[in-house]
Amino acid sequence: MLDVKTPAVALVAFATVFLMLALGKFVWKRRKMPPGPFPLPLLGNYLQLRSGNQIQTLMKLSEKYGPVFTVYFGPRPNVVLVGYKAVKEMPIDHGDSVLGRGEIPIFFDLYNRCGLPVANGDHWKQLRQFSRMTLRDFGMGKKSLEEPIQTEARHMVNVFRNTKQHPVDPGYTLICASSNVIASVLMGTRYDYNDQKWLNILSDMCKAFSITSSPSGRLYDMFPSLMRILPRNHQNFFKLLKGLRDVVKEQARRHLETLDPACPRDYIDCFLLRMKQENMKLPFDMKNLISTIFDMFLGGAETTAVTIKFGFLVLIKYPEIQVFYEEIEQVIGFTRDPMVEDRSKMPYMNAVIHEIQRFSDVLPLGVARSATSDIHFRGYLIPEKTDVLPVLTTVLNDPTQFETPHKFNVKHFLDENGKFMKNNGFLPFSAGKRNCIGESLTRMQLFIFFASVLQKCTLKPTVAPKDLDINPVETSFENIPPVHKIIFIPRE
Ligand code: HEM
Structure with missing residues (x-):
């Protein structure tokens, strides 16, 4: 007679064999991949990655495993590239094999995997080629790209000059200005800086960004299926961005109603025409x-507004670098708008802007890519569909490329004759x-924004520069600058 325990024992035995086989298969597959901490089933390397600063954690892992290593965000393996050599080598030696976009679950859900x-694949190729050509050729008869930027710079500078030397946080003005450049190029429109509805939308957009760097935003990245149903802060991410999505939808509808095929006005018009041409084919x-x-x-x-905000903070923290006056006087003067062609004649300004961008390090983790075929890299195998994460902060702060990586230093982009000098680590x-x-x-x-502000204003802090802490207040997906009020003193 069969014991009642027999089916249970058989089930346990079956499950054990199944798990052993699955583990064996996993270990076999993983053995050729870059090294890294052993992941737990489903949790991956959550235990290693859960602590506050993800970048510091990745740096620590890199000290142990080297510049190319594997970590599991939940069940998903990510090959992490650290430092200039590894990050540069991958897209150059294996460029066509890392053209996929890696999983960024919160953004994939936001965009419904479109755009x-x-x-990925052929859709990406077509969208990329179309967008590149449209943005590049955007002369399109009426406006060059330079013109809307100059217009916006004038509005922005007027706001700063009209502050009557009262200390202000430039954050909102900067996000209004940079979003207006995008609105102008893509949708042929701009919004007044006092348009309260638009200001609310922009403010919600900034709040949404900080959610991506919050603990629940990071959990979403590792365990999207679970986080989609959990009611936590990350659900606000989607709510906060609804206003912007509605504006974009409304603009697309209005453009469709007023489209003149003989005279495309902006990026949306060009896209609508291409849609007609292709019969709405994906x-x-x-x-x-x-x-x-x-x-x-x-x-x-x-990203652009945050870079400029960091730039302003750098200018007030290190006032000695605000010596653009002579260069501006010689090349632009004080009556006309700065133009892009002035840049090549202004090596100091150009170098300061490059160093600001390096130092502000806006997207420290970079944006994940995905292997579109098996990649053999430095003796390891990166299997097709594995995510690859180029940690850009480790390039922008790589001591092999920058003499004083953690210090603001204009000489990173100036040679001994004061000429602008390219730096390969600027990525x-x-x-x-x-x-x-x-x-x-x-x-x-x-260039046009910084040159326009410095042509018309001197920037001053409200406290002694040595007491200003300009380190980011949040750092993960994006580096978020601290809020410090600035005094804009008009140059007469
Ligand atoms: C300071 C400003 C900016 C920074 C630091 C920045 C940085 C980046 C980075 C690191 C990537 C990922 C590239 C990769 O996968 O290798 C990216 C992608 C992208 N950026 Fe920017 N970006 C900035 C401004 C802009 C602006 C103004 C636009 C729009 C006109 C834009 C549109 C895009 C698009 C559409 C992609 C995706 C490209 C693709 O997947 O083919 N970015 N950006």
């Missing part, structure tokens, strides 16, 4: 249009064929 930044449909525009606001406006926009598509727009904007 340029999260697209990826040229409404969902991809809305997600692409939406991301350019999110990814572009906030805030990442590298390779999937680098930031907004790079040249951002670089134009940073």
Whole structure:
């Protein structure tokens, strides 16, 4: 007669064999991958990564495992690249194999997996080529890219000059200005700095960004299936961005109603025309249009505003670097607007802006890529579909490229004759064929914005520079600068 315990014993035995086999398969597969801490089932390396500062944790792991190692964000393996050599080598030697976008669950959910930044394969190729050409050729008859930036710089400088030397936090003015540049290029419009509805939308956008760096935002990154159903702070991320999404949708609808095929006005018009041409064949449909525009606001406006904000803090912390007066006087003068072509004649200003961008290190973790085929890298195997994370902060602070990586130092970009000097470690926009598509727009904007402000104002702190702490208040997906009020003294 069979014992009643027999089925239970058989089940346990079966489960044990199954688990042993699964473990064996996992260990076998993992043995060729870059080394790293052993992950727990489902939890991955959560125990190692849960502590506050993710970047510091990754740096510690890199000390133990070297510049190329594997960590598991939940059950998902990520190959982490640390330092200039590893980050540069991967997109150059294996460029075409890391063109996929790695999992960024909170953004994938936000964009419904549509749009340029999260697209993959042929859809990504088509969206990328279209967007690059449209942004590059944006002369399109009426406005060059330079003109909307200059217009915005004038509005921004007027706000600062009209503060009557009262200390102000420039944060909102900067996000208004940088989002207006994007609005102008992509949607042919700009918003008044006193438009309360728009200000609320921008304020919600900044709040949403800080959620991505919060503990619940990081948990979402590791355990999306669980976090999607848990009612925590991260659910606000989607609510806070609804206003911006609605504006983008409304703009797309209005553009469609007033579209003149003979005279495209902006990026949206060009996309709508391409949609007609392609008969709405993917990826040229409404969902991809809305997600692409939406991301350019999110990814572009906030990052640019934060860079300038860090820049202003650097200028008041180290007033000795505010010696642009002579260069501005010689090249631009004090009556006309700064132009992009002035940049090559202003090595000092150019070097300061590069160093500001390096020092502000806005996206320290970079943006995850994904292997589109098996990659053999430094003797390891990175299997197809594995995420690859280039930790950009370790490039921007790499001592092999920058003499004093943790100190603001204009000489990182100036040679001994005072000429502007390129530095290979300058990779805030990442590298390779999937680098930031907004790079040249951002670089134009940073130059014109900084030159316009410094042409018309001197910046002063409200406390002694030595007492100013300008270290980021949050650091994870994005480095968030502290709030310090600044006095803008008009130059007559
Ligand atoms: C300081 C400003 C900015 C920084 C530091 C920055 C940085 C980055 C980085 C690191 C990436 C990831 C690239 C990669 O996967 O290797 C990226 C992607 C991207 N950026 Fe930017 N960005 C900035 C401004 C902008 C602006 C103004 C726009 C819009 C016009 C923009 C649009 C995009 C898009 C669409 C992608 C995705 C590209 C793709 O997947 O093909 N960015 N950016």
